[in-house]
Amino acid sequence: MEEIGKNESIRVLLDPDGVVVAEGDIDLAGGPLLDTAIVRVEGPNPVVIDLAAVEFIDSSGLRSLLAASRRAESRNTHVVLRKPSTGVMRLLSITGTTEQFTVQDAPTEAGGGVDPR
Numbered sequence: 001m002e003e004i005g006k007n008e009s010i011r012v013l014l015d016p017d018g019v020v021v022a023e024g025d026i027d028l029a030g031g032p033l034l035d036t037a038i039v040r041v042e043g044p045n046p047v048v049i050d051l052a053a054v055e056f057i058d059s060s061g062l063r064s065l066l067a068a069s070r071r072a073e074s075r076n077t078h079v080v081l082r083k084p085s086t087g088v089m090r091l092l093s094i095t096g097t098t099e100q101f102t103v104q105d106a107p108t109e110a111g112g113g114v115d116p117r
Helices: 029-039 057-075 086-095
Strands: 002-006 010-014 020-026 046-059 079-082 102-104
Touching: 002 029, 010 029, 010 102, 020 029, 029 046, 046 057, 046 086, 057 079, 057 086, 079 086
Parallel strands: 020 046, 046 079, 079 102
Antiparallel strands: 002 010, 010 020
């Protein structure tokens, strides 16, 4: 895996398949690193972001994900959130933004509105 960047909040990697892997917290300090990785892989195919190791996400992290979703939509594709943690699913549910993404392998306790693909 290639490390895109890290700071005290987050570590962002690209796996060999072009999947963005975030580990840690997506907050004001971590959002820009996530943005950099997402922009790097954007193209005609869906952007896949693995969020299994995300412990915390705030509104700035959500902003990064939603901006990626809007850009993907303009390219007639979408963003896939792979293995989002319970915290990520909770934020998406509370903000009513779950439908902006294709969600894969979400924790079952996160609730409905999830595409099980």
